[in-house]
Amino acid sequence: MGVSRESPASASRDATRKRVLRGVAVQAAVVTAAVHLLWAWPRLGSPPDARPYFFLAGSALAVAVGVATLRAGEYRRLYALGAGTLGTFLGGFLAWHGTGAAAALSADPLAVVAAIVEVIGLGAYLALYRLAPPTSVVVEQRREEREDRP
Template identity: 85%
Template sequence: MGVSRNAGSESTRDAPKKRLLRGIAVQTAVVAGAVHLLWAWPRLGSPPDARPYFFLAGSALAVAVAVATLRADEYRRLYALGAGTLGTFLGGFLVWHGTGALAALAADPLAIVAAIVEVVGVGAYLALFRLAPPTSVVVERRARGEGGPEAEGPGAEGRAESGEEP
């Protein structure tokens, strides 16, 4: 059952709590992507290890999710994708190293940074998911022309005058 929310200040995209969480989520996704890229780049071409290629793809996805988090309306699926991407990085590290994960973490400063930002990022994305209204509410707001960066972006005045949907 979805919970209907009104257009009050706490349900808007730019409420202070959501703005802070969005900033944290975006920063952690970008840092996690950068850390994985820094680890992967010198290791590209290592035949027995596929991780660098997965890290490149994961880094690109993390940065794309970060950009979408900044620019898009508050979609729960986007926040779930952000939490899932960062959680996959973290879970993959634990699975890859198994029982030696703590020793591997202690031996690699990049792994320490990555683990910290991934835990914080997963928390921020999950909090945004929890605070976001159901997708149907966001779509309805967008159809009415309320809130969201697309409704207020460049050219919004022309669309409003011509009656064109964003």
């Protein structure tokens, strides 16, 4: 087993910080998914607009990443996927509306909520990524824990 270089107080502070960040990240992912579903559901079946179908898929991915964030260990790849998912929603909005993004944002309350929550969630996932050890370290720790069990 590896030796921790952190003091007990520092480890406790980081554990609390990570727990809060995980909660914020998961809530942001779920709210983002809900907002996109609320926007997409009445627009399904509109042939010239593919966005509702992308929103359905992206919402499912956001919820899956949120559930995995709650249940899984500290995996940087998972946090990168969460940040990427929320960042894609945000970047997609900006790309779709281009220079008219500010006007589109002010005209749609759901877009305002989505943008705010996506920025918060993106920040939480990126902070989790920075605080988490490399995935190889987590996998090795889990392997050692399984070997230590009778």
